[in-house]
Each structure stands twice: as C-alpha cells, then as structure tokens.
Amino acid sequence: MVGKASVTQGGVQQLSTRRLLLAGASAFALMLTGQQGALARPFGINAGTMSAPTIASDAATAAAQQATEAARQSQGALTRASQAIQALQAAQAAARGAAAVRQGSTTRPQLAVPNGLAPGGLQVAPGAVPGSNLWKGADLPLQAAGGGQTTVTVNQTAPQAILNWQSFNVGSQTTVNFNQQAASWTALNRVVGNTGPSQILGRINAPGQVLVINQNGIIFGGASQINVGSLIASTAGITDQQFLASGIYSPQSGPNYLPSFSGASGRIVVEAGALITTSAPASVKSGGGFVALLGSAVDNAGSIATPKGQALLAAGDDFILRFGLGTTANQVSTTRGSEVVPIIRAGSGSGGVGNSGLIFAQQGDITLAGHAITQNGVLVSTTSVNQRGTIHLLNSAADAGGTVTLAAGSLTTVLPELDSAETALNSQRDALIADSATQN
16 A cells, blocks of 8 residues: 555664674674775875774774664663553553453443354354355354353364354353364354444454454454454455455456455444454464454554564455565565555545554554544554564555544554564575665
8 A cells, every 4th residue: 555644664673682782883883994994094194184093993982872872762662662551551451351340230231242152142144054155164153151151163164164144243251262273264254134233242262364244343342352363354345256266355457456345334443451362473484463454444442462463454445455565466565464455435434543552563564544543552563683563554645635643642663672582594684674775
C-alpha cells in the first residue's frame, strides 16, 4: 500500500550491548582514519597543520562519545517504553478482571451468551453435514462439560476447512479447540445467520490459522483469550472459491489486484482486557503468525502479541491483500508479512482505525491502515541483529482527507534488543543494511 501519511521505523541493530556499540564506534573510527589518510599533509605545508594521527584520534574520541550517547538514549527509550507497557498491562489486567465479573452477572443480557453448542452460542448452520458445501474438511463439533467449563472440539480432516455457522458466539465459560495437524492448516468459520455480531467471550485455541467471518460484526470481550497460529477476523466476506484457490490473498486481473474480502458492514472491537496471541516460530528460518482484523471500523483496546509476526488492523469496505517484503511477487514492500489496501467506496463512512490498547510485535510488523487512524495506546516492535521491526500507519495516497493522529501520551516505537543473545552472519547483516537502504 502506498502511504500518504505513514510511519516506518526499523533498520538494522548490529550491536546488542553498549560494549558492542563502542566496538562499532572503533570500527567507525578506523574507517575515518582511512579517509583522513588521504588528507595527509603534502610537502610545503607549514608545520602548524594538525597531523593525521591527531585527526584520527579526535575522530575516534568523537565517535565513541556519539556511540555512548546513542546507547544512553536507547536505554532511556527502553526505560520509558517499559514503564508505558507496565502501566497499560496493569490497566489491561484490571479491565480483564472487571470483564470476568461482568460476564458472570445475570443483569447484563447482552453478555448472556450460552456456553457450548446451543442456539445463540455455537450453532452449526441448518443443513451443515460433513462433506456438504456448508461443512467440509472437518467433523461436526463435539462438546464436553465439566467443572463449570465447556469444551467444544472441531477435528479438522483437511488442510482447508469451510465451516458455516448459524451463530458463532463463544460463551465466557467455553473453550473452542481446533485440532489441526499442522500450522499451515486453516479453518474458515463463516456466520450465515443474521444473528448480530459474534461475541467471543471465552477461549479459542488452534495451532494453525483460524478465520472468523461475520459481516454483522465481531466483538472480543474483555475476558476473552485467543491462542492461535494466526487469526483473521473480518466483517468483509470471502468466497469459498477465493479461499480454496488463493487463501486470503488477492487475485490479479492483468496488472490490477481484486479484493479478496468484500462488503464489510460491521465493526471489529477488541475490548480492554482481551488477549490475542499468535504462536512464536519454531526456528529462525520460519516466520511468526499474524493477526488481521478487517472491518468497516476496527477498534483495539486489548492486548495483541505477534512474536516475529504481524498485527494488521485495517478499516474499509473491501480489502486487497498481497504478500509483503521478501516475496517474488513484491520486491518493493517495506512490510514483512502482508500488505493491505482498504478500499473505501464513494459516500462510505468506513475507514476508522483506533488503538488504545497494547500491540507488541517482537521482531515483527505492526500495520494500521484506513481513512482515519488514531493511535492512543502502545505500539511496540523490536529489532535484532537478524530481523528488523517495523510500524506502518497508513492512509492511501489517493485519500486526500485521510488522517493519522498520534495522541498525547501514546507510545509508537521500534526498540533495539540490546540484551539479545542472537547472532547473525555478516551476509545477513549486509543484506539487512542493503534492504533498509532501499526502503528509506
């Protein structure tokens, strides 16, 4: 996506401690010495001219001082970020506790979501039987109850499952487990009943990808907890053909991309206290998971964590998604993960994205995209010796009225992992340096 108003931070953190920062300064000083050697005094210049060794010594001292100051500033930034994160985590914990009490109350009928498989809770669409167009790639859900808790299990039998539900509401005492055989397996859960927004008040677990599609809206309650390989929550629809042929990524028609998700008519809301976490990668050779929230408007007041992955919040009517940086299909992207282009139709009021919660993408990307973006919380990514972090706050270049607002007291930062024990080959470092140069 071409950003008219954007913030991109990152680059290469080559050094992991202040000691290494100073070592880098010494290397920089040696480089300066080599340059200054070309300025050695020619014959005939008076003896009062400063010698090359003196110049080199002064340059080394200045470089060391600059490196020390950079390290001090980095440590100060880490301290401020830590304080902001701790304060918001405390607020999240309080909100989570309050939400749990509220959801247990019988005086809040809008939160009275039945637990387990029940009308108004998790209810399979009429006519949905395994192998039919409404339910393929998985067995029908099974339920077990005990100790005041209800567990609903969906055993997936194929890498791509399409599951149609009359309603997909997860009660506060309900855990939904998707049994998937690999992290690459995906379960598309589509709400076909006109039952209002999906309310996720309990837990969802899956080793792979889970899609929840409800064009009426999706709400993650303040006591909800999502632990998945990746999560896509969308109020824009996706067809079976699109899902089976290309997954979430947009097909091309000539040089143009077509929306893979269309017709968003509801909001995505992540309430304060909600926890959404994706799985960390098993090795340095694989990427992390992602959270993609796509709606007419998206509001996050909870906590989203995507280690070495991506958190993507986008608001509009239709959405074009394509592969980001490092793929053969997209050599100019600055995003490690997926690029999104929200399409806002003429006269539409869609496009608002707000964050008042905490989004943390360790060595990953955070992207907020839409017409009016308000960052009033904490956005933190990190950069290591072998993986840079990025933050993108994006309007379309064609959106003349688009805005990006960083509210007072908010924190938007990419921090170096100064205490990291990770290592990288020189070739990795050089590639990251070259990569950063092309993106600035």
